[in-house]
Amino acid sequence: MKISTLLPAMGIMALCLTLSSETDEEPILTKDKETTIINTTALADDVEGYVSTTPVKIYVRKDKVVRVEALENEETPKYFNLVEVKLLKKWDGMPVKKAETAKVDVISGATISSEAVIENVRRGISYYNHTKH
DSSP states (O other), X not given: OOHHHHHHHHHHHHHHHHHHHHHHSXXXXXXXXXXXXXXXXXXXXXXXXXXXXXXXXXXXXXXXXXXXXXXXXXSOHHHHHHIIXXXXXXXXXXXXXXXXXXXXXXXXXOHHHHHHHHHHHHHHXXXXXXXXX
């Protein structure tokens, strides 16, 4: 097969791979009955913790945060466990208008991971507050 024939075919294959990988990504907003779930994987893909990105899912019902759940990440488990145990519950029950600008303290010993999670939550709530859902 000639190179001139192969190049367009390779371009089409690359485009197909790109499109299929984009569709595999979970949407930012999903609904489950009365709960809206915000996934910050794409919203905060530039927010790094100590080792990696720290995406979260934020569950909102009746314009209040029900809970924040950490998604898979590569942070050091020993330190990220502190974030999961001490930080994620800080938004529980908080109205989304307040949650967007809430001053939440970082967890000592896991400062960088905490800052990344706080930024993920801020971006997720901001997205929720500024979109029609």
